[in-house]
Every structure is written in structure tokens, then in C-alpha cells.
Amino acid sequence: MAIKIEDATIRLLDKLYEIEKQCFTQEAFTKQHLAYLLTDYNTIGLVARVNDEIAGFILAQIDVERNLLFGHILTLNVEPTYRRKGIAQRLLAGIESMLREKGVKECRLEVREDNVAALNLYRKLGYKVVGKLEKYYGEAHGLYLRKILS
């Protein structure tokens, strides 16, 4: 299966929103917010294409804190039929490379405490849990993870 990684653009909004809704129920971004992110100067994104179909995407924001740049993963989704084929790994590695090229030294993200698939993925790629976010997702707790981009 050939996976192609490309830049995410506003032209893909409908498809990306469809995937976002499939992957998240309560926490899905609205279409308007997704449109804003896809055109925001501080947001970068990648899509994975398999046989010309968009199979997943990732968006990350670049934040500045005390003159240092931080990457923040905003969303990462892979369509259910394309899961467990290494697509999320490719997207995450790709966005980390883009962040490094922009001088970002650290990448952060939040994840639901009960999201085993995502937690395994992030741990596999070197992310460490650095905090707990009480009731971050309604009644569900979140975890705060980070990775130093070397």
C-alpha cells in the first residue's frame, strides 16, 4: 500500500471535516474552526493519501513562549478503514520534521486518558506523559504529553 504525504490545504476542507467527524464524536472541531486552522499562518498540516483517497490528516500549531517555539498537535485522524497501517506514524513523523525545519525544539499534545490507540502511538514515537488534565474532556480526564525534537 503506497502512502503519500502531502500538505493539507483549505481545498480539502470538506473531506477533512468528514474524517474529523468520523474520528471524534464530542471533541470534533467545527467545520468553521477547521477552515480557520487550514488558513492560519501559525498552523501547519499534512494529509495522507492512499490510492488517491485522503486516509488521514494532522494539524499542528506553532506557539511562542518566552521567545522559544513550541509545536502543538491539534488533531490527528485516520479513517477507520485505513487504521493500523502506519499512517498516523507517518503523519506524526512528517509534522515533526516540518517543526524541526522551522526551529521548533519541543512538541506537545493532549490526549484522552482512555485513548489507548493514540497513547500507544505517541509513546512509540517518543512522547512522555508530563501531566494529567482533570476533566479536560467533559467528565473524562486528559493527559499532557511532550517530546523533545532532537
Ligand SMILES: CC(C)(COP(=O)(O)OP(=O)(O)OC[C@H]1O[C@@H](n2cnc3c(N)ncnc32)[C@H](O)[C@@H]1OP(=O)(O)O)[C@@H](O)C(=O)NCCC(=O)NCCS
Ligand atoms: C490514533 C490513530 C490516529 C492511530 O492511527 P493509525 O494510522 O491506525 O496508527 P498507526 O498504524 O500509525 O499505528 C502506530 C502505532 O500506534 C499504536 N496503535 C495504533 N492503533 C492502535 C490500537 N487500536 N490499539 C493499540 N495500539 C494502537 C501501535 O503502537 C501502533 O504500532 P504497531 O502497529 O506497530 O503496533 C487512529 O486510531 C485514529 O484516528 N483514532 C481516532 C482519532 C484519535 O484518537 N486521534 C488522536 C487524538 S489525540
